[in-house]
Amino acid sequence: MPKGNDPDHPRLNVLLSNGRFPVSLDLARQLHKAHHRVYTVDPMEFHICKFSWAVKKSKETPAPATDPAGYIEAVKKAIKQWSIDIIIPLHEEIFFLAESNEPEIISRLYAPPFIELYQLHNKWEYTELLGRCGLDRPEAYFCTKPEDVEALDRSRDWALKPVLGRSSTGVQHIKPNKEVDYSSFELSPKNPHIAQEWLPGNRYCTYGVFRKGQMQAFCTYPVMETIDGSSSVFFEAVEHKEIEAYVRTLAEKLNLTGQLAFDMVETGISESDMERRGGKSKVHEEFEKRRRQNPNRDGAEPAPEADGNEYRLVSIECNPRATSGLHLWSQTADLANVITDRDMLLPSLRAETGKSRQTGPGMLMWERKNANFKRYVKHTCRLLGTKDLLWSWKDLVPVLVQPFLLASYYRICHDKGGMPLPEMFQSDVIWAPGMYGQSKKMGLDISRPLQETDPELVLRPRGEE
Template sequence: MTTVDSIPVAISRFSNSVGEFHRVPPPKFEPLEYCRALARIVEENDVDMVIPVHEETDIIAMLAELFPPTCRLFLSDFDIENRLHHKYEFQELLVELGIPTRKFARVAGPEDAGSLDFDKPFALKRCYSRGSQKVHKVQPGDPLTWLEHDEQNPWVAQEWVSGDKYCTYSVCHEGRIYAHATYPVDYAIDGSSCLNFRSVDHPRIQAWVADIVKRVNFTGQIGFDFIEDGPDKDLFCIECNPRATSGIMMFSPEDGVDRAFLGTSDPDAEIITPAPGVDKMIGLGMMLYGWRAPSRNGRSFRQFARDFRGASDVITRSGDQKPAVLLPLAYAGILRSCVKYRVGLAEGFMHDHEWDGLRISL
């Protein structure tokens, strides 16, 4: 397996599973150069499939014509990727498909505040944003003078919903799920960026995902964020991430999740899921953030200590220890990126792989 990254010390490069590593330009800041470098690596190494990991998925989808036709890009067309990624357009898609959702509105800037007719608190976030970025809880009538106007990346307002939070991760081919995992939001930075991953069986959520994946004929990796609300456990999807999410870390090599990326012609093939009772964590993230009250989601510090001892780290694996040993070097590189881009540690992990709606053409 060949891997690429824009940072010099990517922990994946030291794994026994990786044969070659190539450093490439940062896709966020040099998208065209990134795709050209990636296409060149594909051609020189006879790569059969490119599997994007983060929001470079959108960039590759936009510039798919740069890649040789013999290589399969594991993603959907840009129009599908973008509509699922854009938080306001995704909610519109749910309405079009007749899928229940909570009240939402598009907000370009402070001038739109007066037209909002929410009579309950609502969440406000960028249409192109991710878990490491802040979600604002706004009260009806707040002036919102602090909002920045950005037509390329506006805001979405969504009725604030309380309840049990779940996230999913799925691998799909042409509208069918081949691998799937559901995990509750237990420990998360500011309640949104998960630090631990505990596999649970939730048939309603899996059925919901299977339905929308089929209806949009999606191919690639995809994750959804859900809230179960009220006495009847009404299920609402808050947003979609049409890319790999941290949920993939619940799978182990023994689960055979690699087969999901190759697909199969057997319509009755069983969906690959993590082993029952899987409980993993980002160890360093839990030590830095998990113990803090906003991350514990109502749990006591004593409960955090028990959960920390009971979970296994996603980096450490018997027989493949180099990534864990060299983790301090990788984090040093991430800290360097934080200083360079003037962002916090949580944002710095994938900052140079983010995409905020900028259209790119050849």
């Protein structure tokens, strides 16, 4: 573990780009366990990290969504005041930081360059990246008006998403031969959407740490318990070699650096086959056997058919920042050591198969639609038998102040005209292009693909630039 007098693992001053999310607190604790000094900046006066023993100091900043220049200036002051060595971005503040072009920030920011970041975040550009890397991807179309949607094959299911959306915000399920209520959402050149083929199947999320295309840490967890059908509140590490090979191929071909998380869909395998508590499924053992028989396969191409259905493994979107996957290293210093391992001296890290964590309040609000008795029993077993990611005997105050924090959050919601809590929690850190920095200077136009507006900026696999 890093020590203050260990030249191979020096103690660093680490700045987290916000202190309000569960991932902020968990990562702060992991970094503290690795003997680093942790600081946070956040537009909120009161947030969960402010009450944690793991955080040395916290500074209130202007909101980047409304005053990006003020936020950047506050970060620069924090860097100087606290002698920051590395900045770890946690949410969409990453875009404001990456496009700032401020040397004090860019040289310390653990993230891809801005234009790479944009192409990973933009769902259309990301789908194009997958194609250039030879990876399976959903069939997709760029849509800026209702006529683009109506031109699709309307006998099929489609997922219509804002290209710069996050989580499942604004996702429309376009059902076969059903009218679309275009008045319920904005579809325009200012808010373009991607229409992706609707892929039923098993859903997975990944989280990883990468430097110069090399995978330094990685985990995969299936989407099993959610609040809204997509936002996971239960996390259990599984081994899935096909997914790992897919992600490794993408990272190596694009020479990526940063925290990267991918949403995956796997078709052709039943729900029961996905259960892997304590080990790999028989289906995946069969896939590995077939790969050994055909050593030219690297896991990136579609695998053989399973049970008569076409097997496909595709990525539907990328989150180029911290996500809930880091909870699978809770109460250890392992991930923190890798994130701060700028010289890549440590061996590659994997989350322990079967390790699980939950967000207790989220599990109590789980989506129970169509749940039968067996499903209720399974949920209850997970709820009662899984460690909560916020609870820590050594750091109790963040748990004890939850009622106070909730009251302060609702006060902010009231002051913002009755804004819903989930929206309020993100509203002041959400990025939009053209407000500030590089996206404003280059006149980034999201109404058309980058290939049409600035083809020289398009990210291409190594060797094909």
